[in-house]
Amino acid sequence: MHQRLQARWRLVGFIVAALLNLATPTASTAQDTATGTVVVPGPDPTGMGPATLRGSPWSIADRVQVDLGYTYDDNVTRGRAADEILADQLLGLNVSVGGTLRINDNTQVVVTGMLNGEKFKSYNGLSNLSGGLQAELQYRQSAAFDAVTFGVFARGWLDNYVSQLRDGGHIALGVNAQGALTDRIGVYGELAWNRRYAQSDVWDLNYYSARLNLDYSLGHTGTVYLSGEYRRGNAVSDGRPTLVNVSLAQVFVLDDAFPGKQLYAYRYDARTWVGTVGYNLPLGQRASIDISWRRAQGTPIDRPDFDVQGSLRYVDNQYSVYLLKAF
Numbered sequence: 001m002h003q004r005l006q007a008r009w010r011l012v013g014f015i016v017a018a019l020l021n022l023a024t025p026t027a028s029t030a031q032d033t034a035t036g037t038v039v040v041p042g043p044d045p046t047g048m049g050p051a052t053l054r055g056s057p058w059s060i061a062d063r064v065q066v067d068l069g070y071t072y073d074d075n076v077t078r079g080r081a082a083d084e085i086l087a088d089q090l091l092g093l094n095v096s097v098g099g100t101l102r103i104n105d106n107t108q109v110v111v112t113g114m115l116n117g118e119k120f121k122s123y124n125g126l127s128n129l130s131g132g133l134q135a136e137l138q139y140r141q142s143a144a145f146d147a148v149t150f151g152v153f154a155r156g157w158l159d160n161y162v163s164q165l166r167d168g169g170h171i172a173l174g175v176n177a178q179g180a181l182t183d184r185i186g187v188y189g190e191l192a193w194n195r196r197y198a199q200s201d202v203w204d205l206n207y208y209s210a211r212l213n214l215d216y217s218l219g220h221t222g223t224v225y226l227s228g229e230y231r232r233g234n235a236v237s238d239g240r241p242t243l244v245n246v247s248l249a250q251v252f253v254l255d256d257a258f259p260g261k262q263l264y265a266y267r268y269d270a271r272t273w274v275g276t277v278g279y280n281l282p283l284g285q286r287a288s289i290d291i292s293w294r295r296a297q298g299t300p301i302d303r304p305d306f307d308v309q310g311s312l313r314y315v316d317n318q319y320s321v322y323l324l325k326a327f
Contacts, residue, residue: 063098063112069290069322076126077238077263078298078314084239084263089121092322110136114157125163125257132157132169136176148179159198163257165265168198170205186215194233201251202267207233220282227276235270235298237314238263244312247304272298286326294318 071090079085098112115131136153155172174192181187189212196205211229218224238255239245241264246252249266278292299313 057102059100059102061097061099063096064327065094065096065324066327067092067094067290067322067324069320071318071320073316073318075314075316076120076123077258078235078296078316079237079239079263080245080312080314081239081242081310084237086123086258086261088123088126090126091119092320093117106141107137107139110138112136123257125161125255125259128159128161128166130157130159145180145183148177151176151178161257163255165200165253165256166198166203168196168203170194170196174209184217186217188213188215200253200265202236202253202265205234205236205267207231207235222279222281222288225276225278225280227274227278229274231270231272231274232301233269234267235272236265236267237298238265240264243306244304244308247306248300248302248312269301270298271301272296280324288324290320290322290324292318292320292322294320 069092071092072087073090074087075085076088077084077086093116095115096112098110101109101111103109112134113131114134115129117129118127120126132155134153134155136151138149138151140147140149152175153173156169157171158169159167161167172192172194174190176188176190178186178188190210192209192211194205194207194209196203198204209229209231211227213225213227215223215225234250237245238258240262241252245264245266248268250268252264252266255261255263255265274294274296276292276294278290281289281291283289294317296316296318297313303312
């Protein structure tokens with residue numbers, strides 16, 4: 001236990017030092033939030049991308065944001081049957097710091113440092129501290145209003161959970177594009193390969209994802225956004241050691257995040273859809289309130305070779321309220 005605490009504080013110190021090395025604040029925009037295994041945290045994709053840049057080629061930190069909020073999750077186990085589904089509440093804290101290196105008038109490299117923490121109320125094993133870095137090469141043909149910004153990114157992340165089985169990290173490689181359809185509508189699209197490593201083989205995940213995000217500006221009254229994501233590859237759910245769950249599982253383990261519940265985490269191949277609808281209300285120039293509803297649905301790709309009563313899919317809903325503050 002002492003060694004785990006030392007490792008956790010070394011991780012905190014490394015990430016905080018990296019963020020402080022980037023630290024000179026300015027404004028940023030809303031980012032989405034999530035918990036558990038539904039989505040991988042990442043930098044905010046809602047910006048319109050780089051215009052033709054002037055002045056110094058290196059901006060040490062041109063985006064600093066701190067988010068603090070609350071989420072209610074009605075299925076933290078991603079369970080399928082009623083006796084496998086558990087709900088919980090959590091407090092979340094996200095810190096992101098971004099710097100920009102201008103290569104020329106059309107090309108830049110954006111580096112973002114991220115530190116996230118989640119504290120669950122009932123199932124503390126899910127509480128975690130995570131941090132990482134993303135580097136993205138962006139290209140925009142011109143500063144014209146309708147010009148599209150194209151990006152190639154690499155992301156690395158470390159996860160430290162109260163649950164020892166989940167400790168590990170992951171990487172993601174992908175491409176994206178973003179731009180403005182009108183003076184009110186922004187669009188962002190992303191394709192990525194994701195690979196996660198963990199202490200337990202159950203959370204060693206390999207999957208592909210495609211994401212589309214639309215923002216609609218209401219002017220001074222805020223922004224409405226809609227996001228959809230499709231994943232194909234490994235997923236994890238918790239459940240009883242039933243014949244159905246065991247037949248779907250590639251590997252499974254007794255989950256240490258739910259003591260006394262006798263729930264097993266099992267990995268399987270799935271098609272997962274994640275949809276988010278939200279509203280961002282500005283509180284001046286450097287703060288806002290973000291309210292969102294996220295729904296995830298995962299369905300196994302393979303089916304047991306026997307008749308199954310009911311659906312094999314899981315459904316999870318997350319309701320979040322966050323305060324976003326730029327410095």
